Amino acid sequence: MKGFNTRAVHEGERKIEDAVTMPIFQTSNFITDEFKSAQKNPENFYTRVGNPTIGALERKLASLCGGNGGVFFSSGMGAISTVLYSFLVAGDNIVVSNSIYGGTQSLLKEFPAAGIDVRRFDQSNSLSISGLIDERTSVVYVESMVNPNLILTDIPKVASVIASSGSKALLVVDNTFLSPYNFRPLEFGADIDIQSLTKYINGHSDVIAGFAAFRDQEKGNHVRSAMIRLGTNGAPFDAFLVNRGVKTLGPRMRLHNENALEIARYLLKQPAVKKVCYPGLFEEMADCYKDCPGFGGVVYFELSDYEKARSFVKKCKLFQEATSLAGVESLVTMPTLTSHSSLSDRELEEASISRGGIRLSVGIEDLEDLTEDLRAALEGC
Numbered sequence: 001m002k003g004f005n006t007r008a009v010h011e012g013e014r015k016i017e018d019a020v021t022m023p024i025f026q027t028s029n030f031i032t033d034e035f036k037s038a039q040k041n042p043e044n045f046y047t048r049v050g051n052p053t054i055g056a057l058e059r060k061l062a063s064l065c066g067g068n069g070g071v072f073f074s075s076g077m078g079a080i081s082t083v084l085y086s087f088l089v090a091g092d093n094i095v096v097s098n099s100i101y102g103g104t105q106s107l108l109k110e111f112p113a114a115g116i117d118v119r120r121f122d123q124s125n126s127l128s129i130s131g132l133i134d135e136r137t138s139v140v141y142v143e144s145m146v147n148p149n150l151i152l153t154d155i156p157k158v159a160s161v162i163a164s165s166g167s168k169a170l171l172v173v174d175n176t177f178l179s180p181y182n183f184r185p186l187e188f189g190a191d192i193d194i195q196s197l198t199k200y201i202n203g204h205s206d207v208i209a210g211f212a213a214f215r216d217q218e219k220g221n222h223v224r225s226a227m228i229r230l231g232t233n234g235a236p237f238d239a240f241l242v243n244r245g246v247k248t249l250g251p252r253m254r255l256h257n258e259n260a261l262e263i264a265r266y267l268l269k270q271p272a273v274k275k276v277c278y279p280g281l282f283e284e285m286a287d288c289y290k291d292c293p294g295f296g297g298v299v300y301f302e303l304s305d306y307e308k309a310r311s312f313v314k315k316c317k318l319f320q321e322a323t324s325l326a327g328v329e330s331l332v333t334m335p336t337l338t339s340h341s342s343l344s345d346r347e348l349e350e351a352s353i354s355r356g357g358i359r360l361s362v363g364i365e366d367l368e369d370l371t372e373d374l375r376a377a378l379e380g381c
């Protein structure tokens with residue numbers, strides 16, 4: 001089904017046959033009768049392997065992402081690391097945008113020691129990927145909307161560059177900042193869609209969890225068996241909470257989209273503000289984003305320097321200073337102190353992140369209250 005599948009949210013789970021097939025059972029050489037009966041229903045056997053609450057959530061989320069199966073993880077980073085571990089071996093290379101979440105950047109710094117070459121391309125020029133891909137490229141990794149400065153990646157273009165290179169590389173897209181409500185990369189040529197459920201999908205800032213949705217079930221089974229071995233599985237109670245959170249994903253996203261667009265427009269008019277990043281402000285964008293209902297709650301903007309930005313953040317009252325994003329409550333943070341604190345000055349420059357940069361995560365509160373909070377905090381900046 002094309003489009004955001006609200007039926008899957010409100011009427012339960014669409015059946016996705018074999019989404020929980022477990023290769024571990026097919027290959028295990030210690031198959032006992034107990035294992036044989038578990039094979040018939042792996043969700044009722046042992047929770048690292050499968051669990052009914054987790055299975056129900058996986059089917060629901062896979063359907064929302066337009067996938068043919070999905071795996072639930074202990075965190076967004078659990079999803080990212082397990083997916084990459086599953087498809088990269090020593091001698092391979094990964095082609096990755098130079099502008100991605102700081103936690104993923106830190107993970108990639110460990111790859112060269114494991115014999116995996118990390119090749120970076122300039123986010124603003126998707127075509128530059130073509131010169132980096134070769135027969136040992138196993139993964140091309142991008143974010144659909146980049147944290148924190150919200151550049152949109154042209155997913156169909158990246159997919160076509162991979163296809164025309166003749167490479168078998170998988171296109172893995174971290175779609176956390178848009179959520180499946182606004183955008184579904186699997187519909188545009190991605191192989192794997194990664195979501196930090198900690199963010200919009202749970203939406204209440206009370207769970208750390210992650211998810212990967214797969215176009216091809218076999219790839220999902222391969223990743224699931226790595227998850228079982230690594231123990232990066234999520235907990236059933238977290239799955240229960242995410243299952244509650246996702247029921248209101250649609251209405252929450254509509255409010256995040258509306259509030260953030262209005263706030264971005266407001267900031268654009270303020271003399272102290274040097275730059276505002278929010279895709280909804282500008283008409284120009286890759287075709288795949290033209291039908292998005294919105295671009296979520298994150299707005300990035302810059303004041304003239306670090307001190308001004310710090311003073312602004314301290315003066316905010318309704319926007320609380322905290323690291324995360326995408327919950328119902330509004331937050332403010334400085335990426336150079338939090339998500340991107342591990343980056344060197346050169347890496348920050350490459351990712352176009354300034355020391356005066358501020359990231360708002362606009363929640364679902366009353367727009368007038370939010371704007372008034374920003375107006376007061378901007379005084380004297």
Ligand code: PLP
Nearest residue numbers: 075076077101147176196198209
């Ligand atoms: N991907 C993006 C774009 C993020 O912003 C984050 C966290 O902020 C993650 C992945 C990691 O998610 P988690 O904190 O659930 O591990």
